[in-house]
Structures are given as structure tokens and as C-alpha cells.
Amino acid sequence: MTVIEFLTEPFAYDFMMRGLVTCLIAAVVCAVLSCWLVLIGWSLMGDAVSHAVLPGVVLAYIAGVPFALGAIVFGLLAVGLISAVRSGSGIKEDAAIGIVFTTLFALGLVLISVTPSQTDLNHIVFGNVLGVANADFAQIAGIGAVVLAVLVYKRRDFTLFAFDPAHAFAIGLNPRRLAAILLGLIALTAVVALQVVGVVLVVALLITPGATARLITDRFSRMLVIAPAVSIGATFAGLYASYYADAAPGGSIVLALGVAFALAYLFAPRAGLVVRVVRRR
Template sequence: MVRALITAVVAAVVCAVLSCWLVLNGWSLMGDAVSHAVLPGVVLAYVVGAPFALGAVVFGFLAVALIGVVRDTSRVKEDAAIGIVFTSLFSLGLVLISVTPSQTDLNHIIFGNLLGVSGSDLVQVLVLAAVALGILLFKQRDFTLYAFDKVHAHAMGLNPRRIGALLLGLLALTAVVALQAVGVVLVVAMLIIPGATAYLLTDRFGRMLWIAPLLSAVCAVVGLYVSYYLDTASGGMIVLAQGCVFLLVYLFSPRQGIIGKRIAASRRRTAALAG
């Protein structure tokens, strides 16, 4: 349970920090594509005894390259290209799992196995998370400038294509970190929901980088404990907790919430009439 708690919190924090840039870039579909496309890479890495991260990064970049090729060489638009590539690669991963002899249940890659995290798995998660989080924080200004204004980033001497490629590489790396917690299917939720929730709570990106991981870590702890006492899927409960928080923020956020905005408008009208 201790290893599960550490893994869940670490994965939640790293995914939440990255999700801030994914939301600003409008890369929700790309996050979905990369997180699913890494599955065959992880399985092949297991087969040859290579690190999971290596296989995930290779297939993450392969997915991005294939999406670009389909989009640029045909009439198919980007959203359709993303759907075609990530479902095809994800299906390839499912096929590889079904034909790969293994002493462990590789289906845990798909659905997560948080309560089965071993000591070596925890070390791998901590190392990968430290690398991903370190690069995100070190290149924070470059990533932020890239998200807000690519033309200005280029004028400042930055290479937008290189920054985008680095961000996609970190996306693949972060997906591996979250695999242990929630599996491939739910990784995209951890990569999108925290950033989207923080985006509704503040207009300042610096605050997003604090709000998103804080909410995500709290949801990880709450979801894990609720799953323990209710005997439910831990990964699913963590994501469900994040979804519930997003719903509350969507409804009651003072500035962006549906109900919150109506309450604020009603108060303004009351104050104007009283004045």
C-alpha cells in the first residue's frame, strides 16, 4: 500500500505538470494518441529485456511521425489521422500482448496494477518521474513561450520544432510513469484533467503549475484509499476522483464555472440595484 501510494502521487504530480502545457497547446488528442501508441513499444521492450521507457519513447515518436505523414500526404485531416494511428498502434499492442508468453500478466499494462507495484517498479517510476519533471521545470520558460506564441519563440532564437519534439518525448516518458498507476487506457485522463481543471481556476500559468499537481496528488490519495475500502479498481477510482473535482470546478468556479458565473452576475445586479 505504501509503494502504491508513492507511485500514485508521483505519477499524478508529473502528469499534472505536463498537462498544463498539453492543455495550452491544445494537444489533448495528441496526448491520447501518444499514451495509447506506446503500448506496443512497452510490450516489445519487455520481450527483449529493454527498459520500458525506451520502447515507449520510440513508439511515441513513431506515432507522431505517422500522424504527420498521413496528414501531409493525403486529404485526411489531423484529427482523423490521430484516430487512425493511435487505434492501429494500440491494437498492435493488444495483439502483441495476446501472443507474448509471459510469467506476468501483461494486461496490467493496459489497466494498471497499482497495488502490485514492486520495489524495482517503484525505483523505475521515481527515476523516470525525476527525469521528466526535471526537464519540464528546467525548460519551463521555453515550453511556456512555445505554447503561447511559436512565432515569438522563433524570433527569440528558439527552435519550435525541437521544443515540440522534446515535449512529445516527455509525453511518452510520462506515459510510462503513469502506466504503473492507471494503465494505458486511463493515462490520457491523468494527462488532461488536472491541467483542464486548473485552467478553469486561474488565468495565470504560474498558478496552474501549482494548482494542477496539488489537486492531482490529493485525488490520487483519496482515490487510492476509497478504492481500498470499497474494493474497487484503484486506477479507475483515482481518475474518477479527478473527474469529480473537474465537475465541481466546472460548475462552481467563481470566474469560469457555469453556476459560479450566474451567482457572481446575480450579486453584481443586486449590488447595482442597491447602489
């Protein structure tokens, strides 16, 4: 097999090409959003919202309405419940997040197990990028475009909110409103990534690209370029690995992202562990 055949063979099939485009949309959207989540310190919140949308997605399927509607409702519900548990009981935020998102995630699993369906709803949990239908692709592309448009339009406000919420409030911005918009975008992005990696691994797409870019550069403008580039590279690597190794595409993509983060952790120009050891010596 020549190099050209090796590179082109996986995408000679329509389902692989549709899966590739779907993965690239999810990779870019999640990577751009991840830059702000990493700066704000919302890794756990991203995990909570991405898992908590599961019952909303299942209920939306039962009701025959768009998945995004159920995801947003349960994403915001999770945030409200976390705030209520934290403020009403004295329990710390990390414990409140763990309690709420595991409970809602378990509710989603129960709903999947008792919902009669002609399709396998387990793909919501584990992803099924190679089975993306045209209607699903249109929904993913539409939601992805909306999320990117909002992130680009509000990028300055989000950046100021991430670095200095007090200053953002002082100049007339509403930090609570910006936080609510970001949480809504997390819920929408979770729907985009569901088909690729499933609910279980959505948090990897939402956090790892931004964390990797943060190790490589200290400038936020460069993070917004590096994070999508890392995510796109991991998408191609994961899909090639899944095709030739007959492995799960979603898991392969997340593993590729993990390898990219490990390389950045070891060899990043300034923050890399190996670089720091060499400088000390």
C-alpha cells in the same frame, strides 16, 4: 472506527504505501506536464502518444530492455505517422490521430495476447499500482525525476512555445525541437503512469489536472501549483475509495479527478457555471 484509524489503516501495509508513493509520483509528473498540454491544445496528441506506446512497452518487455526505450520509440513513431498521414493524404489531423493511435494500440493488444509470459501483461492496459515491485518503483521514480527536471529546466521555453510559437522562433528558439521534446516527455510520462492507471486511462492524468487548474486560474504560474495539488488530492481520495469499496485503484483515482473537474466547472471563481449564472441574475 476512529477518524485516525480510518485514515491510517489503508497504509498500514507495505504494498499500499509503495502504491501511494508511486501514485503520487505519477500524479505530480502528469499534472505538471498537463498544464502545457492544455495550453498548447494537445489533448488529442497526448491521447494518441499515451496509447501508441503500448506496443513499444510490450516489445521492450520481450527484448528485456527498459520500458521507457520502447515507449519513446513508438511515441515518436506515432507522431511521425500522424504527420505523414495528414500531409500525404489531405486527411485532417484529428482523423489521422484517431487512425494511427487506434492501430498502434490494437497492435499492442495483439502482442500482449500472443506473448508468452509468466506475468500478466494486462496490467499494462489496466494498471496494477498495488503490485508495483521494487525494480518497477525505481524505474518510475527515475523517469519521473528526469521528466520533472526537464520541465523545470525548460519551463520558460515551453511556456513561450505554448503561448506564441512565432515569437519563440523570432527570439531564436526552435519550436519543432521544443515540440519534439514535449512529445518525448509525453511518452516517458506514459510509462510512469502505466502502473497506476494503465494505458487506457493515462490520458486522464495527462489532461484533467491541467484543465481543472485552467478553470480555476488564468495565471500559468498558479496552474503549475493547482494542477499537482488537485492530482495529489484525487490520488488520496481514489486510494481511500478503492480500499474501502474494494474497487480498482486506477479507476478510482481517475473518477476522483473527474469529480474535481466537475466541481471546478460548476464553482470556479471566474469560469464556474454556477458563478456565471448567479452573476447574470
